[in-house]
Structures are given as C-alpha cells and as structure tokens.
Amino acid sequence: MGLPALALGGFGIGLTEFVIAGLLPQVARSLTVSTATAGWLISGYALTVAVGAIAVTAATAGLARKPVLVGLLALFVAGNLLSALAPTYGVMLLGRVVAALCHGSFFGIGSLVARRLVPPERASRAVASMFAGLTVANVLGVPFGALVGERWGWRATFWAITVIGAVALIGIAVLVPGWAGTGGDGADAGAGAAAGTRGGRTDLRAQARAFRSAQVWLTLTATALGYGGMFGAFSYLAYTFTRVAGFSTTDVSWLLVVYGTGLVVGNAAGGRGADRDRDATLLVSLAGLTATLAVFGVLASSRGASVVLVFLLGAFGFATVPGMITRVTDAAGGVPLAASANVSASNVGNALGAWAGGLVISAGFGYAAPLFVGAGIVTAGVGVMGVAAWMAVGGVGGGEGKGQKGEGRWERRAGCER
Template identity: 60%
Template sequence: MPIGLIALAIGGFGIGLTEFVIMGLLPEVASDFGVSEATAGWLISGYALSVVVGALALTAAVTRLPRKPVLAALMVLFVAGNALSALAPSYSMMLLGRVVAALCHGAFFGIGAVVAADMVAPNKKAGAIAVMFTGLTAANVLGVPFGTLLGQAAGWRSTFWVISAIGVVALVGILALVPNTGRGTAGADGLRGELRAFRSGQVWLSILVTILGYGGMFGAFTYIAFTLTSVSGFGSATVPWLLMIFGIGLFVGNTLGGKAADRNVDATLLVVLSALTVVLAVFAVTAESPAMAVASLLLMGVFGFATVPGLQMRVMAYASDAPTLASGANIGAFNLGNALGAWIGGVTITAGLGYTSPIWAGAGITALAVVVMAVAAGKARGRAAVDPAPRAGELAEA
C-alpha cells in the first residue's frame, strides 16, 4: 500500500469526524444555543449543502493547480472552520464555522480520490479509494463515539478543538507523505475538458444514485440520537457506544464494498442498495426493541457505506480522462443527499410523525436509488460495446 494513502486517510478521518460527530452532540448543542431539534439539524444540513458548493466551485477553481498543494490548502481551511466552531458564541456563528469547514470537504475527497487511484494499478483503484475512505469510517468507529463522550464530559466545544488539532496533524501528513501527482487537468482545455465529462448520461445517473442512496441512509441517521433515546429507550450515555457499533458497520461495509466493486461495480451497487432499503424498513418497524435497534444500526452502517467506493469509482470511470471535477461533484452529491435526508427527516419530525419517521423516509429514498441504479445498469449493458460498465481494471481505459 502506498504510504501516501495513509496521509489521505488521516485527512479523511478529520473531515469525517467533523461531519458526523455533531450528530451525537446535537442534543447538547441544541440545548446550549436554545434552538429546536430541527433548527439544530441545520448544522448538519448546512454543512452538507456547503460541501456541495465547495465540491463544485473549489474543485473547478483548482483544476489546473498541482494536487498536493491544493490538498494542503484545503486542510488549512478545514482547521480554520473547526476553530471557529469551537469559539462560536452563538448558533449563527457555529453554523458559519460549519460552513467554512465544509467548503474543503468535497474538493478534498474529490481530488484525493483521483490521487489515490493514481497511486495504484488499474485493478486496485476501488481498493485504493476505499483506503482513503477508511479514515472516514475510522472517524465513525473511534472518533465519533469518543468525540461524543468528550463533548458530553467536557463540553461540545472541546470536541471541535480536538478536531482542529487532528486537522493540523493531517496537514503535516499530506505535506510529508502525499506524492506530487501532477496538475488536476493538463493541456489547453483545462476546466472545459473537465466539464466535457458531464456529457455522459452515466455520470449523471451515477450522481443521482449517490444523492438518493446516501440521502436515504443519512435521512435515517441524522436524528438517530433522538430515535435511540426516545423510541428504543437507551440512555443518552449509551449513545456514543451505539454510534461505535454503527461505525464498525461503516468500516466493514467500506472494506467489503471496495473489494466487491473491483469485481463488478453495478452488481455490487444493486445488491447493496436493495439490502439497505430492507434494513431501514425493518429498523423503522422494530425500533422499539433495543436488540433490533442495535442490529439494524450495525447493518445500516454496513450496507450504507458499502456503496461509497463503487459510487465514486463509477463516476470517475465514466468521466474518462477528466475525472477531477466529476469526482468532486460526486462528493458533493453524497452531501447533497445528506442534506436532503436531514431536511426530509426534520420535516417528518416537525409534522409530528415521531422519531421513526426519518427512518421510513430514508427507506423510501433508498428504494428510489435502487430504481435509478437498475436503469443505469440496464443502459450500461445495452451499450456495452461502446461504453462498457466500469470495473476497476478498466478505469484507465474508460
């Protein structure tokens, strides 16, 4: 394994911690600022929407620049945003800090995925992307539960100070370990060449699957602390440990999903998204059972994150020789799905449908992702002679 992948994983760990730890601390933050659950949820939705903006605008702005310095600069932005969150005297300033930190998210993972894929042989690209996203899963297995515990014990601001420190470590790691892989886009076409990737219908279908598939999982997960305490009957002190179970599922799903996608992307995504739909529906029905809630939480993590390497690789493959902006756009799509799911979940709670309603909404959104993925896979098979369905070994030729 190229050592540079470790540096990317460290950056992914810090960013993942920023994105997800707020979910475990949402009740504390809402209470501190005196806002409702749905209003506090905008710290998640606002972050996600800002990721979309950063994924498109920042990635487009740096397509001609050397990738390593760009990754380092993005990490500096990340540190600044988290420090602002830690210092925030009001809800609005906290939201601003979240927005600043989020701007680097999409571009970092989008450019980082291309860099990771460039480090390995064509038949190992999905696995390399999965290694980079291991930082994201590690954030959920270890960072989020312990970050939540720290926030509950020493105040939620302490968690964001620790995240800022992790960002500094990640910055040093990137500067020391990530190789110089060249500029984002060579040649005279520059951004125009990157934009041509969006002529592919498969790129758009893949992005739509990302929005719906990820939106379904995070529609269920955004308000999970309220579901576990108010429906399943767990105490608030157990929430960090339950989040660790979810994080273990993410780690397992990311690893297995990357290996499966290296063999067959479309089949993997169809099976995993279908399984996720079933798991969410079962979770919604059985959430009052603590044992079933734990099992569902684990499986939601496994199947939810098993889609990530395949979805990212699929977009990059169909984007052909200009994958940087398409890769960033798909990272934005993950977070647009996050925002969509969080918003719909907040709407269902505000409507008085209870804390299982976001899980039902998530199951419905994921079911739509299965339909879109089936259409995309069918079109890919129909045009196999000229536009073969992507596999890891074909990325260099796609």
C-alpha cells in the same frame, strides 16, 4: 505511505463534521445562543459542503492536485483554529463554514489521487482506504468530542482537530509522491483529450463537458437516492430507539457506535467488491439497504433486532461509497469535478431524506415511519442503478460507465504508469 496520510485527512474532516453534535449544548451556553441557533453550526456546515464541493473544485481546476490537497487542508486547519478561538457565535459559524469549504473537494480530488497510488484493479479499495478515516471518525467523533469537551472544554476539541489537520497536511506534503498529484503521466494520460487534463491541470470547460454523459447523471442520482434513504432514516434513529424500541437515552451513544462500526465494515467490503464487479456490488448493496430499512421498520420495537439492523444499515449504506466514486469518475473520464459532485449529491440526498422523514413524523405516522420512507427512496435508487448498469453493458449513455470489473478506460489506457 500516501494512503494513510489521505486517510488521516479524512479522519480530521470527519471529526469536524460529527464532533459538534456532542458539543452543541456546551457551545450554546458558552456563546450565549439558543439551541436552535447553535444548530446552524451543523446545518450550515452541511450546506457549505454541498455547495463548496463543486465550487472549490471548479475554482482549482487549473491547478495540480497535490498542491490543491495541501491548500485544502490548510483551509481546514484555519477554519478549526478560528472555531477554537472564536469569541462570538458569528466567528464560530465562520470557522465552521471555512472548514466545510475543503470537505467535498478534499474527498473528490483525494479519491483521484488515492487511486493513482495503486494498480487499476485496486482502485475502489484505495478510495475505501481514504474514506476509512471518515468512517472511523463517525464512530469516534461524537464520543471523542463529548469526552474532551467534558474534561477540558469544547475549545480543546477544536484545538485537537486543528493539530490532526496540521499533521495530515504535513503527511500529504511529504508522503504523497508528486506524480500522484498530476495527471499528465499516469492515470489521466489516456483521457487527456477527453477530460482536458494537461500535466495534472484540468480545463474547466472540459470538466463540464464530462457531465454530458448519461452515466454520470445516473450515478449521481443513484448516490443521492442511496444516501437520502439511509440518512433520512438515520436522522431520526435516536427517536426510533427511545420512543419505539424502548431504549434509554444513555443507550443511544453505543447504538450509534454500532452504526458507525457498520460504516467501517461496509466501506472496506464495498471497496473489495467494487474492484471485482462494481455494478453488481452497487446493486447488491442498494438492495440490501432497501431490505434492511424495510425490515427495520417492521421490527423497530424489538431491541435485539434494532442492534443488528442498525449495524446492517451502516454496512450496506457505506458499501456503495467506493464504487459510486470510481464509477462516476470513470464515466466522466477522470475529472475531479465529477468526484466532488458525488459528494455534493450525497449531501443533497441527506437533506432531502431528512426532510421526507420529518414530513411523515409530522403527519403522525410515528417514529418508525422514516425507515419505510427510506426504503422507498433507496428502492428508486436501485431502479436508477439498474438502468445505469444495463446501459453500461450495452455501451449506451456516453462516458465510461461499464466498470464491470472496477476499471474505467481512463485508467486502463494509462497502463498504471509509475
């Protein structure tokens, strides 16, 4: 029962990230700020996630994981409560920053706890189950926020998210077993010396040493490039739909739901595939994402093709998530900092991809151009992932990057003790 509680936490955090997009006009009017200023409620959140994922995980390195997860959700509840009550824009922004601090660490540490709840051969599927909450939030977040905000005001949306966070906190506290939040007697036992884990507590210097592995850096780079290509294109999809394909602005919402449905399907399929052959699944997913972006760029003026391709964009894009997280944590010997660094890498990729997409639009290449830029970025990701897989087969590059069947040595040594 621990996985549903983790998924609910992911759902709440995902809602907080995505819901603001549909509420921005209301919030700007209510707090008497410009739309551009209100936009910092989105970008400020993303920047905090990128930095906080590593900083918070490092700061809690000496603590057992289950109490840390409970504490992170308490921070999440506090941030959203602050947003719901915010009398001024400054307080609202502070609430967003406080809530964002838990984002990366929750998914990083939570993914390690999730994989301890299942046998090693189901590790990627367990991570996918936790991230299912995030993908569903992507589908429901904006329409949920818009509906609740329209009916009861934008503050009601943040009250609802606060309640969801509180329920998830209680669920994790009650349903996640104590042994899943420690590292001394299970998945981490065999890696204690390498990863510096003692009874679920990890020495920060030992965690930092895990980043000497070339496999860790190659996986983080492939993550950033994969996300950068997908979200660099996604950031401008509304313009692609309306200015190139000829959809109306009212069509954009359901098209984004199609994209979000692709995320849900891709996340589940990627978890299953990674448990069978992780590196092959990652290479196929990244190659599929490259092809989808390139074809989308060519066929962007076709409405029918756009519907199919935006689904595939989400599916191939998120099929990489479970495998990338289990791969980087295996390569790092199971340290939480590596899993959180993966979340940071994805956010860095998002920012760089959106920046590159904006450049080509500003240069006058049109609103389909970010799709081709995205294809180029992901192509580089395929190359990096190919090098990582080749080095892993040859046992080159340090760490435990082999992962051909989705199992790292740090889990296999433990014998999946329960």
